[in-house]
Amino acid sequence: MTLNTAVSQSANLQEEDLRGYVIHATKEVFGTMVMMDVQDCFPLREPVTKFQCSITGMVGLAGTYTGILSIHCPRPLALCITSNMLGMVVDEVGEDVNDALGEIANMLGGYVKQILSKGGLDISLSIPTVISGEEYTINAMTDSDCVIIPFTHESDRFLVGLKLSKEN
Secondary structure (H helix, E strand, O other), X not given: OOOOHHHHHHHOOOHHHHHHXXXXXXXXXXXXXXXXXXXXXXXXXXXXXXXXXXXXXEEEEEEOEEEEEEEEEEHHHHHHHHHXXXXXXXXXXXXXXXXXXXXXXXXXXXXXXXXXXXXXXXXXXXXXXXXXXXXXXXXXXXXXXXXXEEEEEOOEEEXXXXXXXXXX
């Protein structure tokens, strides 16, 4: 699971640099918007493609670089994140949770967009997509051109993934 070589050369970024930006962005978003301290636990020891009782927020990137920024949380952590963002107790998955995870994916995607783009003009972000379920698989996470960073909050683990490729 590594950064695409064409992306690395074009953006003049090493995988460690991009990983550092994603870690910084995640800690900043969680610290300021969610009021949670999170710790990165890089490297990911094994590929993760199957999720159980989880919520995934994703935003697509299109333009000079294409890809997906995703955040994958277990259901209890997604409820806690949403509760913190809204300042009220949220105890079931619904629109509030979808909106919260989608917004976090959007903020993280925006941060990556600023790092990779020329003033934000050559990369567009899609509307966030949120998936939840008892069990689902995301195949994009298996590709070699994907940087996946595990994080923890207290005893809960979540993943932030960034899959990027360079358009010709």
